[in-house]
Amino acid sequence: MPNLDASFSALADPTRRAILARLALGEATVMELAAPFDMTQPAVSRHLKVLEGAGLITRRIEGTKRPCRLAPAAVNEIDQWLGMLRKALSANYDRLDGVLAAMKTSE
Amino acid sequence: MSKMTLKTEGDRHVVVTRRFDAAPESVYRAHTEPALIQKWLLGPDGWTMPVCINEARPGGKIRYEWTNGEGAGFHVTGEYVELVPFSRLVHVERMHMPDATPDNHVETTFAPDGTGTLMTMRMTLPDAATRAAMLSTGMEHGMEASYVRLETTLNP
Numbered sequence: 001m002p003n004l005d006a007s008f009s010a011l012a013d014p015t016r017r018a019i020l021a022r023l024a025l026g027e028a029t030v031m032e033l034a035a036p037f038d039m040t041q042p043a044v045s046r047h048l049k050v051l052e053g054a055g056l057i058t059r060r061i062e063g064t065k066r067p068c069r070l071a072p073a074a075v076n077e078i079d080q081w082l083g084m085l086r087k088a089l090s091a092n093y094d095r096l097d098g099v100l101a102a103m104k105t106s107e
Numbered sequence: 108m109s110k111m112t113l114k115t116e117g118d119r120h121v122v123v124t125r126r127f128d129a130a131p132e133s134v135y136r137a138h139t140e141p142a143l144i145q146k147w148l149l150g151p152d153g154w155t156m157p158v159c160i161n162e163a164r165p166g167g168k169i170r171y172e173w174t175n176g177e178g179a180g181f182h183v184t185g186e187y188v189e190l191v192p193f194s195r196l197v198h199v200e201r202m203h204m205p206d207a208t209p210d211n212h213v214e215t216t217f218a219p220d221g222t223g224t225l226m227t228m229r230m231t232l233p234d235a236a237t238r239a240a241m242l243s244t245g246m247e248h249g250m251e252a253s254y255v256r257l258e259t260t261l262n263p
Contacts, residue, residue, distance in 0.1 A: 025118075025235050036237065086113050088150050093111055093125045095147035099137055100129035 010054035015039070016047050020056060020074050027069040118235040123228040131217040134224045135193035138215065139163040149173070158182070163190060169198060193217060209237045 010016055019033055034044045048068060051057045056074040059066045111125040127134050137143045141159040149156060150173065158172035167187045174180035184207075185200030196215045202208045212231040217224050232238040 022235075036234070086111065089113060089123060090111050091151065092147055092149060093127075095149065096134075096137055097127065099143055099146045100127055100133050103133050103137070103143075104129060 010050050010056055013047070013050075016051055019044070019047055019051065020070065023057060023068060023070045023074070027067045029065050029067050033068070115238070116229075119232045119238055121230040121232075121238065123226075123230075125226050126220055126223055127226060128223045130193075130222075131219055131224045132193040134217050134226060135196070138196060139190075144171075163187065165189060169200060209233045 011020075015037065018037060022028060022033060022036065030041050030044050030048065033048075034041045037044065048057065048059070051074075052059060052068075056071055057068045058071050059068050111123065113121070113123045116122050137147065139161055140163075141161050144161060145156045145159045148171065154173050154175050156171055156173050158170060160168055160170040162168050165187055169185035169187065170182065172180065172182040182203050183200050184203065185198050187196070187198045189195070189197040194217050197213070199210045199212050201210050209232065213228060214231075215226065215228045217226055219225075
């Protein structure tokens with residue numbers, strides 16, 4: 001069971017959320033993670049340390065590389081993000097229903 | 108009320124569908140007329156769109172600026188590629204957070220569905236990593252409010 005406070009502050013950073021979202025596509029090395037985010041490898045490594053400390057990712061050793069993957073706790077987080085996006089978009093479209101109804105009335 | 112679907116498709120796409128109880132012409136207009144857009148394209152409660160530019164012609168500019176009235180805000184810019192009144196819109200857009208995100212290519216179709224309209228919005232990102240980053244930054248908008256709730260309930 002990951003520490004809830006650590007998990008909360010780990011996820012407060014948009015770059016770390018983006019790294020988790022990238023890892024949702026599958027395991028990746030530090031080098032692979034650094035490229036799309038336009039960050040140096042040491043900067044990515046610092047973020048990974050925070051994510052690992054919060055129990056959101058796990059790392060294994062493969063030669064000189066330490067590829068990262070999502071821990072189950074992070075999978076749940078990402079499901080929640082999709083849920084939040086769904087909620088924000090749904091709220092927009094529910095409002096649009098009202099706009100459309102008003103357009104109909106004014107015709 | 109009709110249900111929205113949102114799903115990822117392949118490595119680079121996000122597809123949203125929603126049915127509306129209004130003719131395609133009305134739904135199309137609500138997506139292209141600034142006075143109408145400003146009434147609904149807002150995200151979480153408390154956010155408004157003080158600036159809404161939508162030049163509905165090929166090459167026309169799009170600019171949406173949102174604010175929560177407490178100093179937080181961001182904007183989206185874009186350009187229209189193709190418009191077929193009242194059935195199809197194609198545009199590219201990017202978020203400024205404040206750095207611009209890679210272009211999101213968006214095709215929105217409005218198909219007659221009984222007495223209503225089935226809207227399908229298909230987003231195409233340059234690659235899988237960009238889509239992942241977009242999903243997480245796009246979610247930030249909705250997350251602020253959600254995190255406040257999370258702090259009190261731990262069960263958003």
